[in-house]
Amino acid sequence: MGVSRRDFLGMVGLAGGSAAVFQMMTVMGLAAPSTYKQPQLGTGGKGKKVLILGGGLAGMVSAYELNKAGYEVEILEFNDRAGGRVWTIRGGDKYTELGGFEQTCQFDKGLYINPGPWRIPHVHQAYQHYAREFGVKLEVFPMINHNAYVHRKSGVKERQGKLMIDMQGHVSELLAKALSQNALQGEMTGEDKTKVLEALKGWGFLDKDYRYSKSLATSSYRGYDRDPGARLEPGTPSTPLSLDTIVKNDLWADLNTGLAYEFHSTIFEPVGGIDAMARAFEARTRQFIKYRSKVTDIKQDEGGVTATYEDLTTGTTKTARGDYCICTIPLSILSQIPSTGLSPKLTDAIKKVPYGPSFKAGMQYKRRFWEQDEAIYGGVTYTDQSMGLMSYPANNYNSNGKGVVLGAYMFGPDAVKFTGMNPKDRLQEVLKQNIAIHPQAEKEFDNGISVGWHRVPFTLGCYGLYNEETRKDIYPTLCALDKRFILAGEHTSYWNAWQEGALLAGTSAVEIIHEAASKA
């Protein structure tokens, strides 16, 4: 190549200044470089076999990419379906949790709940790559919905858009006032101050006196008491919430969620359910998957890795062997499976990652009252009730039929508390809290289903939890190749709990294995 891309940017920088560099970086796709690159393995896999434990996204993407390079692959999967936590529950589906509670989903045809991942960030480039390759159709998930609520047990309930505008307005007004009182004099020149005041006025919806106040002008952002209409209806202005009300009720606290990098718009969901990507991979790897195979022992020796597993269909014990092994079993499960031949450091690290409790409930309502009565189309309402949040369906807008909302989604102790109840009582509690936000819920409730991830037999927890210490101490060990054995899954990524983490971990495992196999 002669000149590398980074070198080239250096040259541009010398000639054109930093704006030129920035533009060139953007054009060349370097400004937000993808951590995903499709494995380029050639056909070097011929005559080698990789055993894959677990048929979730990490396992299937590994099998898919290895197979393309000529590797023989075999996947052992505990469930009778592939996808693992990438799971959609539809009417008729049965689910038995640890402890024995069985639920049968009663949703109407076409309605579903995604108990695990449910949103597809555009920043997740591995996912976007495979969505394009497989034709997985995406629809917009309105992560920021100005018309959804922030709700507090105190009884306060306000539309998020109004709060965003009020917060921006009040903060701007206060800063403008401080500047006019000559605060921060050491901070800026007079010219700077003029430009900042101009920005505060525009960005902060301030009037000519730098006040954020009730007016048709601010209402043209935050909305009206009565909307503008035809003929002689100009609209009547609405009254901003005071900063005092906002800070005393922590109403600002949920406003930034949609600004988190992974939630930046445009963010998506797959049409028809989150399992679309799992189904797309399964269609391409089904021939390699042994379903209902419960791994009971892992043994690494000089020449490869052997897994012993129970064939749950026949009740017989079998073995599978590979020259290499990619193990995608969640650490919460893997830590309970006996193994030999793994380094003691790895065996130890596998035991040290806690998996978090998490709870979701899907609630079918007879009428889409959130749309029809309250003009909330998709998106998320936040509450300080233990239900955590409510999310409205991001499809079939304006339909006259029933709808399934995510009626509760929380982590930690509250999740444990919910699963402490029987499934019926859980739904009653979720309903009670839903009613506090939407009184119509009482009349419209139809049926529901709940999943507590710490009770899900195939994962026993939501996802791997790290802190600064464990990232330093044990995480590198979990990420490294252990002779012929390597872990993969969201738990070997910095995109924990996301499908992206599984995809990136799977493709990086493939590259590491391939490099080792090429040298062997």
Place this chain on the structure above:
Amino acid sequence: MGVSRRDFLGMVGLAGGSAAVFQMMTVMGLAAPSTYKQPQLGTGGKGKKVLILGGGLAGMVSAYELNKAGYEVEILEFNDRAGGRVWTIRGGDKYTELGGFEQTCQFDKGLYINPGPWRIPHVHQAYQHYAREFGVKLEVFPMINHNAYVHRKSGVKERQGKLMIDMQGHVSELLAKALSQNALQGEMTGEDKTKVLEALKGWGFLDKDYRYSKSLATSSYRGYDRDPGARLEPGTPSTPLSLDTIVKNDLWADLNTGLAYEFHSTIFEPVGGIDAMARAFEARTRQFIKYRSKVTDIKQDEGGVTATYEDLTTGTTKTARGDYCICTIPLSILSQIPSTGLSPKLTDAIKKVPYGPSFKAGMQYKRRFWEQDEAIYGGVTYTDQSMGLMSYPANNYNSNGKGVVLGAYMFGPDAVKFTGMNPKDRLQEVLKQNIAIHPQAEKEFDNGISVGWHRVPFTLGCYGLYNEETRKDIYPTLCALDKRFILAGEHTSYWNAWQEGALLAGTSAVEIIHEAASKA
């Protein structure tokens, strides 16, 4: 009823405080009351005829609702299609503008541009009502796209999400600093100050020292220089833009557009083109429409209204008469049509509403580079170039085919300047400006089409422009019934330029006419 809704709210207020009132208001649908109500006319229209001039949305909704009540209706429409400005241009469509330039759209099958309205606010309840009634399918329009740009001719180009976060961060940091220097002491108590500082820290992405700075924490909102990935890639932090850069380049100036009330999410577009609503109304009113009928004279007498029109198909002059007349012809055209029998005040007012120039260009590109290279899915990029803005298709995400973007959209003198060129030169200028934002555009440009509304024969301008004075002086005259004649259209509403204005004006005209007819 005994107790009215407002009285009931008063009672709730006495018992439960203002939070209770607010909750009840929301539940009862009063918090953001609709200005739309479906006309309830019964069957009182039998034996009466209403002549409707213009087959846009205002005309068709009038015909649709009047017909349901038994009225005889007749619509005279200038074009060979209904819908007026609610117009979608697709491959093969021909368009001849005033002055004679003819363009034939070369877009690929399935691609289109909406030269007029293009977005459907959820706050537009009349539109939402008819969308539900007619089954007009809506898809999300990502009005806020954090990953689209703010671009400046100076060469600065930044993602909107990063700017939003930087602005919120810098303003919060400055206010926190001012408060820590004891500014605004008269404004708040110590307790208030503590709560405000806590809010600034959370809402403003500030660190423990109340600084907005480069870190993995702020990058988890504004994005990274290199994204987090699998295994040993935690991501590398990005550097916030300085407040100085933001205010000197007015980069804040476009950030609030998506916060305007009518743009609040969730906002939509109809699947397949904005003309979906026009087609839905046309399917229900076609039998009443006389296409290619150019009204040349309007005459009101004691018993009704007669319109003389040229049948453009046969070249013959004809007349149509109604007991009442709803005239939806844009004032820019109507002011040139001779009339008798209208009040002098109305005739005068019709002449006094200017219609704005506006220009749009649809650009077909061979590749969806904005998605593939830059992860921009739908939404709007803002620029200070005369092209105004660029909007990316909000459908068929991740498709490998071509795509049509809105390559320019502006009002006023710039619009006039663009239409001063021939269609080919216009596209070259639009392309040049598109390239300044997306250099790939140069290689990928395929074809395009442009519409300057001031050159559109059937409207001669974009929409009716009012100011405070004309709203007071002539607008009430334009809105009122003039014996048996009434105007309707976006120009008789406070939702100028929006389909909602046309629908509300049409349905209100129907109610006014019905009231008059019932008394007659």
